[in-house]
Amino acid sequence: MRLFGNRQRIVLVALVATWLGSLVVVAAVARSCRPAPLPSYEHLELDPLHTPATAYDWTRPPEPAFPIPPYAQYLSGVKIVIDPGHGGRAYKRGWKIGPTGLREAEVNLGVALHLAEFLRAAGADVTMTRDKDVYLAKDEGDDLRQRPEIANELGADLFLSLHHNASANNPNANRTEVYYHDSPDHSPASQDAGRHLVTGLEEALRLEQHLPCAVLCDRNNAPNSGYAVLRYCDGPAVLVESAFFTNPRQEQLLRDPVYQRREAYGLFLGLARWARGGLPRVGVIEPADRRVRPGGSVVVALDDGLSRRPQVQGHDKIRVDSIIVRLDGTPVATELDRDKWQIRVPIARDCRPGPHGLYVDLETILGHHVLRPNLTISIVRDWDLSQGRDSDPSRDREGAVVP
Ligand SMILES: [Zn+2]
DSSP states (O other): OOSSOHHHHHHHHHHHHHHHHHHHHHHHHHHHHSOOOOOOOTTSSSOTTSSOGGGSOTTSOOOSOOOOOGGGGGGTTOEEEEEEOOOGGGOSTTTTBOTTOOBHHHHHHHHHHHHHHHHHHTTOEEEESOSSSOOSSSSHHHHHHHHHHHHHHHTOSEEEEEEEEOOSSOTTOOOOEEEESSSTTTOHHHHHHHHHHHHHHHHHHOOSOOOSSOEEEGGGTSTTTOOHHHHTOSSOEEEEEEEETTSHHHHHHHHOHHHHHHHHHHHHHHHHHHHHTOOOEEEEEESTTOEEOTTOEEEEEEEOSSTTSTTOOOSOOBOGGGOEEEETTEEOOOEEETTTTEEEEEOOTTOOSEEEEEEEEOBBTTOOBOSOOEEEEEEOOHHHHHHTOOSSSOOOOOOOOOO
């Protein structure tokens, strides 16, 4: 008895084949969706799931693998000037040299070169003040002035001077310190970078010693003027003392290129987290040429460094109470347009003609401040404005303007 004709048999075979094919696809998809097996801890001396946390030694550093985390993407386009401290002429007897002869200048440069590599891999715009064992100028004062000038000319988002520390009387001293210039109010954005750098370094180096507050004012050590490289910077600037080369054990570690790379990775992660936190900027948008008559007003755009990113919801990342506006150092009451995130700054009728300093800072929900809060405007008399010229031709140069 024939149940099926040829044609029905072909259709049946095709149906069965399709069904089997679907099964294979479903099985393959199910396999690919299955979570990866948990890592085995057998190769470790201690089983992290069944060992009290106190049994681990903090000073044991992580594996020397240096992956670029996804959040490092926010470094893309960020202008960073790396300044490996000292160099060249500093090679004189006993000066900045560890117990067995390691030169601080060498280590600073080694770490800086690794850091530049990490930052460039993440798309940052990196400039080094030196990439060889040289001094920038014959005179030490000129050298210290030229380094920050490189950052000023570029309008850098950060000047980062890399150093290692020394103690004249305590060979055991060994900790991380990061310095900002002058006073807490001088450049809050510098301290933002400093906080991230301390954490990155402490995680990477695992030193036994630490300061309760490792972000420090340079006037602690140089009461009269602070550190020259920071003093001459007109943008965010920090000086990092990662560890002490006068500590005999640390001196040996600092000789090791893998250790130098680890240190650079800690700095890199700190900078990646700093960039991820958003780099706020302000700029005069009206009048576009920043020339305003007495009794007029200036409009400044506020950019929190976060809201322009894709996938960021809302434009409410600025703590309104944190907005500070000062004209020539005196606080000014301003109007805030919360739709456009712009402020209008009134200019008094008796404001004298010439250049004036306008300071605009704010704090975001992630605690970051304006990179370059010092703007310059020019007050011009009506007659000069109509003639298209400044009342005072010596107008200063200006930071970035928010479009
Ligand atoms: Zn130094």
